[in-house]
Amino acid sequence: MKPAIKRVWVLGAGQLGAMLKHAAQPLGVDLRPVDIELDAILALEDDDVITAEREQWPSTVATDQLAAHANFVNQDVFSLVADRVTQKQLLDRLKLATAPWALVEEQHTAASLHEQYGDRVLLKQRTGGFDGRGQHWLVAQQGSAIPQGWHDKVIAEQAIAFDEEVSIVGVRNRAGDCHYYPLGLNRHQDGILTVTLAPLERLTNLQSSAETMLGKVMDELNYVGVMAMELFRLGERLLINELAPRVHNSGHWTQSGASISQFEYHVRATADLPLVPALIKHNSVMINLIGIDYNLAWLALPGAEVFWYGKEVRPVRKVGHINFSMADKTQLIHSLRQLQATLTDWYQPALDWAIDELES
Template sequence: MSSKPIWVLGAGQLGAMLKHAGMPLALDVRPVDINESSAPALQADDLVTAEREQWPDTLVTNTLAHHAHFVNKPVFGRLADRKTQKELIDSLGLSTAPWRNVANEISANELRDQLGERVLLKRRTGGYDGKGQYWIRAQDDEVPADWQGQAIAEQAIPFDEEVSLVGVRNRAGQCVFYPLTLNLHLNGILYASVAPLTRLQALQTQAEDMLGKLLNELDYVGVMAMECFRVGDQLMINELAPRVHNSGHWTQAGASISQFEYHLRAIADMAIPKAQILGQNVMINLIGTEYNPNWLNLPVAQTYWYGKAVLPGRKVGHINMVSKDLGEIRSTLQQLKYLLPEQYYKEAIEWSLKALEDQD
């Protein structure tokens, strides 16, 4: 067992949850705010991981990111840039939306000729929860000048639904995967996740093969998430996240080993046995809403509050529900309707209930 400190680049909610997951393992996990005025004093054999794949140039990031034991150091830049991420996916022959680099004054008409009538521009770096995106739809739309050389363009995919796979790999190359998760995004922000679903089991092997190829190609250690579009019985990779991921939060309550524990086990060279799934899981994100103590009255729900200032569109917590009794899950979702702001959550609650219809 590693007794060396594990430093986490970033001190947001993911860093806090990694720290919490490390406690039962007797791992000393230390998240660090990237904007601290002084950098921590790392020892030569300490370990460094990250809760984010992008970071500005600060004293803290320079100290942690250049440490000799920064796990997955070559991976972050490669996946944080959507151009090099797409090139990696293409090089492995994995399915993703047709795309082009936005450079050399390429015009909207050229992009439409190559990709179709509906084209989505994405900033190569930055941009999350729906930010950093620009649609080209109308005939008179043009590529904004400040997006040239800074973006990729993707063909709009008429997908059936969005799913994700969270997996872990250790230094020996052993990989373990959770069941596919069904996700709901509204305005680019994840609002709800449901797992496992019987009807997605037929896609599990396909998803594991895809993510497994990526993990092995990158010689990756720890947890990675792969977000996909489902188009019929085929999966198409949308984006990769080299870290623990919002769509895996349900594993905190719903699996014998959470994604946060898996990540720490892998980088600390501890065993990564296949986790048991403890029941039907639903995760509801808390977006821009004030804390409600009545959430604690729900018997099959666990509330995770991040302690952040509540701002419109900001993730401030999540609620995990798990039970082997589908009736208990449905009842809890119905109760949540009255404990969450309708303008944010009515659609997410109804979507979750509908996702469970085929589970009986």
């Protein structure tokens, strides 16, 4: 029987929208990313489905039309999660561990925040801000102050002396069925995700806790699709850093390392296609390409799968990523060493870290 073609519109036409479209085509789903700046009326049908690749967007003819559609999946979730105040309130209400925090109000000073949260306090803008942007550290010994105009626009978080950063990506359909990928181990540099490793045997004891935490959030929100949760590991405890109600950078390794990628999972869930557990293939490493030009030498690396986004190259901008997924860990490490020779000095600590982890 020929499957009925389902049409899914994606609010946003960046690299995530492009990868969703690529994942949808083999499934027989007509997926259409929409530029958030588009001022044009779209030919929407009543049974079309709307999703998004981002938490926020401007008001245009196209975005307003998509946002008003009755089948806009997770319509109320985006604004809730995009604001760090309401996101933190959600986690507190669910009794899920997160860093102690407060909305920075007019009466707050750096001194009062240090008194409550310690010598190091991180200020984060309520909305926007990613890859380390929109943040400011208050350090008592440096006499730093709350930047002018930041009151009521940022939250303050207690600094967390975490052991490492991990993330979990899961999917939920309308029936409430959930599936999860193994925890990924993340390395950030200058606040930007640089490398993700998955799966790691030493993290399996934390898998159940992470799944329970993410599942609790998705069930509470009646969420449909892929959601990511960034976490701090403190010994055997997990502390939630942030949520992302969409496919996520730390899940890109699944394009090579799993039988169903996070992008395919999101398409399946939003288009009401069957969900089954993804089979994990091999040891996987994802390396973000940040602010560097395309290098044909990457295509000559054994096992390298290059994803280039076709964006203008600018400093600290993510312009692509490279996945490796190999059963032979020795070959994987060898390929990573070859990759190091093609990248700038900025990448060397992150690649050394990944190799050390794989060799341990």
